[in-house]
Amino acid sequence: MQTTSQILNAGQTLAIAEVGAYFQIFESYAPVTVRFMINGKVLMTAEDMEAGFYASPGDGFDRVELTSATQQKVKIGISDGSGGTNRMTGNVNATIQTASSVLNRAIVNVGTVETPLMAQRSDRYGFRVLNSGATNIAIGGPGVTYATAVIVLAAGEVWNEETAPGAAWVAISDAAGGVLKAMELIA
Structure with a gap:
């Protein structure tokens, strides 16, 4: 599984040319639109998806595009379908920072x-x-x-x-x- 983290600006489209059969959003703070493509044609569009969304469209894909209405960090994973993960984000034991x-x-x-x-x-x-x-x-x-x-x-x-x-x-x-x-x- 390949993972990618990227800061998306509002309205920006992140295009990832990666052959895969399985896709998952690990982190997003606001909804994103995801388009799956093969040979330049849109196979499937998923609108307003949040962290946890996953998909395995038909015969796979060779490009994924993500668009966000707000600026945010997005972390996604793409694999050939033979593996994946159910861990969504980083640290489980978070330390809360406080001011002194x-x-x-x-x-x-x-x-x-x-x-x-x-x-x-x-x-x-x-x-x-x-x-x-x-x-x-x-x-x-x-x-x-x-x-x-x-x-x-x-x-x-x-x-x-x-x-x-x-x-x-x-x-x-x-x-x-x-x-x-x-x-x-x-x-």
Whole structure:
């Protein structure tokens, strides 16, 4: 059995040219669409499949395509049908990481120009941001604009970041006078 792990961006199609008779999704955090092909023709399409999905289409396949609506890591396995696995993910005994310090940050005034929110920091396990102003405020990675932002906080909303807390983060508002309060959770 061959296994493959890949980060899929939203809307991206991962094409794997691999001859096989058995396919399984080991890890996915959101549903994916899977297309099985042979000689350039689609044999079967399975929509909104999650971890645990497996298939053995007819006479096998020579290409598999995966598409995800959201960015996520996907791990799959392909074999000739003579073997497989029933273990879905890595560690069974997971250790939960907890923070040992809480840092209350100074208030961040945010306008219509990108404003630094959090510098990159490898020991940060999470952070919380409260939009305590009257404007809408977008947060994201450096270079984000209000128009391209995925995370937008209305007045009074809180964002808990646990997926990429150690990355550098910036903020931008839809109008002048935005106000953010932030708290970091540090190892």
